[in-house]
Amino acid sequence: MNFRFDPGYNPSLEIKNIGIMGSADLAQDDTVCQAAQKAAAELAKRGYGIVNGGGPGVMQAATNGAKSVGGKTLTVTFAPVNAPHFEGTASENMPETTIQAANYIERIGLLIEKSDAFVIFKGGTGTISEWGLIWLLAHIYYGHHKPFVLFGDFWHELIESVQKNLMIEDVEFKVFRIVNSVEEMLQALDELAQERQQLQVTDQDQAANKPPLL
Numbered sequence: 001m002n003f004r005f006d007p008g009y010n011p012s013l014e015i016k017n018i019g020i021m022g023s024a025d026l027a028q029d030d031t032v033c034q035a036a037q038k039a040a041a042e043l044a045k046r047g048y049g050i051v052n053g054g055g056p057g058v059m060q061a062a063t064n065g066a067k068s069v070g071g072k073t074l075t076v077t078f079a080p081v082n083a084p085h086f087e088g089t090a091s092e093n094m095p096e097t098t099i100q101a102a103n104y105i106e107r108i109g110l111l112i113e114k115s116d117a118f119v120i121f122k123g124g125t126g127t128i129s130e131w132g133l134i135w136l137l138a139h140i141y142y143g144h145h146k147p148f149v150l151f152g153d154f155w156h157e158l159i160e161s162v163q164k165n166l167m168i169e170d171v172e173f174k175v176f177r178i179v180n181s182v183e184e185m186l187q188a189l190d191e192l193a194q195e196r197q198q199l200q201v202t203d204q205d206q207a208a209n210k211p212p213l214l
Contacts, residue, residue: 021120027057028061033057074099076099147175147189
């Protein structure tokens with residue numbers, strides 16, 4: 001596989017597109033999908049493009065929410081062979097633009113590359129794979145990282161378990177927020193963007209005050 005992108009950091013630090021991740025197995029009238037649709041609509045009203053994996057469930061809800069207010073939408077899909085448990089592309093998920101990936105790994109990479117921040121809802125192993133890579137890359141590229149929001153109270157228990165049982169550095173808890181409403185999500189994204197910008201100001205000040213090498 002020849003990947004020609006590095007999805008892990010945002011050189012401009014500007015948030016233009018937001019990736020929305022979550023379960024493909026939920027009906028559109030499920031409370032999680034309803035929250036995802038409302039979140040996407042509010043983000044699109046702010047001018048953000050909405051990116052998702054092109055499937056049903058939360059992904060379809062995100063597209064529908066953005067489209068309901070005239071927002072821009074992008075999906076990244078792929079058509080696997082011999083993958084009976086992959087949700088595939090939902091015919092009802094009709095974005096403005098679609099990218100076809102060669103495989104699942106490339107799909108995740110492109111979803112991350114095309115997004116500048118993320119909102120992650122309840123999901124299964126697919127959502128776990130996306131969340132884990134997003135979190136890792138935010139750690140690696142801290143300061144130029146892509147922040148993320150975890151949507152739902154259940155994340156508190158999950159993060160507490162991760163913190164208790166795994167080896168996670170303190171800085172890794174600075175790249176995300178846990179929220180339980182669209183209003184909290186919008187505030188969290190603003191805070192995360194401001195904190196990242198402040199890191200840049202601090203780095204620039206330190207570089208300016210650093211004595212020259214002799």
